[in-house]
Amino acid sequence: MKITVAKSAGFCFGVKRAIDIALASAARSKDRVYMLGDIVHNENVVKNIERAGIKKTGKLNNPRIGSLLIRAHGSSKKILQKAEKLGLKIIDATCPMVKEIHKIAIDMDRRGYKIIVIGDYKHDEVQGIVGQIKHKAIVLQGLADIKKKIAKRIEKGAVVVQSTQNLEKVLKMQEALRERIDDLQFFNTICSPTRLKQAEIKTLPKASDCIIIIGSKTSANTKRLYQIARAINKNSYWINSPDELKKKWFRRVKSVGITAGASTPDETIHAIKEHIRKITV
């Protein structure tokens, strides 16, 4: 059976960088390093980082925290200011591409534009973006939100996009927004690794009988890859470990395509590929 792993499968540049920063800070720091929530959305990566000595916390006013590690998706200004007030040392692992979104939002907000974020309401990255600016932003998760949340015409609006959104959906929303905003400044901030992954997952399901998408169920970008794959090939499955594979998925299958979300380690991809070989001989 032919197994093809997408070239873009697995860690993106921002996740790799965040993990390197985390491990280097754990090795160097004499302080107790804590991360607020998960550094990236992958249980295995979080476990490895915890093993290196970095602990997870839900609250900033935990007296044990010495240094605070900011995750790849970034954080709101409020959290950073509170951490500084508490005297915590900040180790910033925010992806530079997310920082770029923050810069645009801050600049356009200052210039009097209503900030509109296309993204998942509760996602850390979206919370981090809306938490950068002085005025309240509008968050739009899908096309249906436009009517609901933009009842009156907006004179000046600036749109930024969560880095891992689905490009096709975002382009449709851009068109719909044009009808409601007089001066629309649209910044398509979907990051380059996400664009590459989405481009590959549009061809892989056509060329393969079965598609395996690897990544945590908490990973928004993996979910998006799965949705795109499934719309093209019904024989698409989303898993996070080899033991979730089912033999019946590979009946009469001659070719399997594999891709993985931005926070999936290479070891997991490799283990799943090997397990597919094992159960299909």
Ligand code: SF4
């Ligand atoms: S998905 Fe894109 S924005 Fe997010 S961490 Fe990776 S490179 Fe950065």
